[in-house]
Amino acid sequence: MERKEGVLKMxxxxxNSFSDxxxxxxIFDWSCEGxxxxxxxxxxxxxxxxxxxxxxxxxxxxxxxxxxNQALNPCSTKNEGFNYQPATPNSSSxxxxxxxxxxxxxxxxxxxxxxxxxxxxxxxKKTNQKRQKEPRFAFMTKSEVDHLEDGYRWRKxxxxxxxxxxxxxxxxxxxxxxxxVKKRVExxxxxxxxxxxxxEGQHTHPSPIMPRSSLGGGAGSAPYHYQQHxxxxxxTLSPLNFGHNNGSINAxxxxxRGDFAAPDRLCLKTMACFKTLYHPIC
DNA sequence: CGGTTTTGACCGGCGC
DNA sequence: GCGCCGGTCAAAACCG
Numbered sequence: 001m002e003r004k005e006g007v008l009k010m011x012x013x014x015x016n017s018f019s020d021x022x023x024x025x026x027i028f029d030w031s032c033e034g035x036x037x038x039x040x041x042x043x044x045x046x047x048x049x050x051x052x053x054x055x056x057x058x059x060x061x062x063x064x065x066x067x068x069n070q071a072l073n074p075c076s077t078k079n080e081g082f083n084y085q086p087a088t089p090n091s092s093s094x095x096x097x098x099x100x101x102x103x104x105x106x107x108x109x110x111x112x113x114x115x116x117x118x119x120x121x122x123x124x125k126k127t128n129q130k131r132q133k134e135p136r137f138a139f140m141t142k143s144e145v146d147h148l149e150d151g152y153r154w155r156k157x158x159x160x161x162x163x164x165x166x167x168x169x170x171x172x173x174x175x176x177x178x179x180x181v182k183k184r185v186e187x188x189x190x191x192x193x194x195x196x197x198x199x200e201g202q203h204t205h206p207s208p209i210m211p212r213s214s215l216g217g218g219a220g221s222a223p224y225h226y227q228q229h230x231x232x233x234x235x236t237l238s239p240l241n242f243g244h245n246n247g248s249i250n251a252x253x254x255x256x257r258g259d260f261a262a263p264d265r266l267c268l269k270t271m272a273c274f275k276t277l278y279h280p281i282c
Numbered sequence: 283c284g285g286t287t288t289t290g291a292c293c294g295g296c297g298c
Numbered sequence: 299g300c301g302c303c304g305g306t307c308a309a310a311a312c313c314g
Contacts, residue, residue, distance in 0.1 A: 155285080155286060155287085156286070156287055156288080157287090157305095157306070157307075157308090158288095158289085158305070158306060158307080159287090159288075159289075160303090160304065160305070160306095162304090163302090163303065163304090169304085169305095171305070171306075175285085175286090182305095184305090
């Protein structure tokens, strides 16, 4: 499974549906293959601190980001396809999202919905809202297990068959109340050994799961990275800042915890890729 | 018994 | 307008 230049393209792995979500293919490739001696935590594999290639050090430059964007995004010519606006926080997703939120008001149930209720007692739930598009962050992991341990507790709330794939997609929600982070887990149908995990939203809490203290005293004593650096992990990682670097809303607040012990089976090769909020299907 | 998973149905967005 | 599809809900089953 040697790939050209050791880089897996997302489309290769997941197929079209994935490229829909993740127009930026193959952002980077960590050669953790044979990395048996790499005590990399799961989140670390996501590009935390140590592994952060300078490329993703968004604090410094936008230019390389643009380069990466253009290089990796085949849709970049399609202007509407990638509305990358690095320097316009006002036009970022948060404003869009919040404005959507403004629009949706608590829906009063009227007679139409009584019928629906009669059918099945469905609340006028928030699906009436325009679904807020949370920033997403996705990565691929070579793993035998679908649901990768990431330090948070998740509750599965759905599973769907994926078109053009023989593998279902599972939907998880963070079990912490008031934290509405979601994640989707699916297995690449072109490469079943690859698990695609997509995080959506931002954790409002540190990880509830104390890692196994495999790193000596680190586990118990080391503060969560979340607490030290409440910035979203993605902002650190993403070369594009997802176009919403205004700090109000962020892609999943993926904490980096140096003491996090990676599952053994986890990740020989992990890739991260990103979806901008504005990115329609290309 | 409480939390989680399963699973069929529903809903909304989007393309045709 | 219609159908497809992704995402979500919620009741039931399951599990520790």
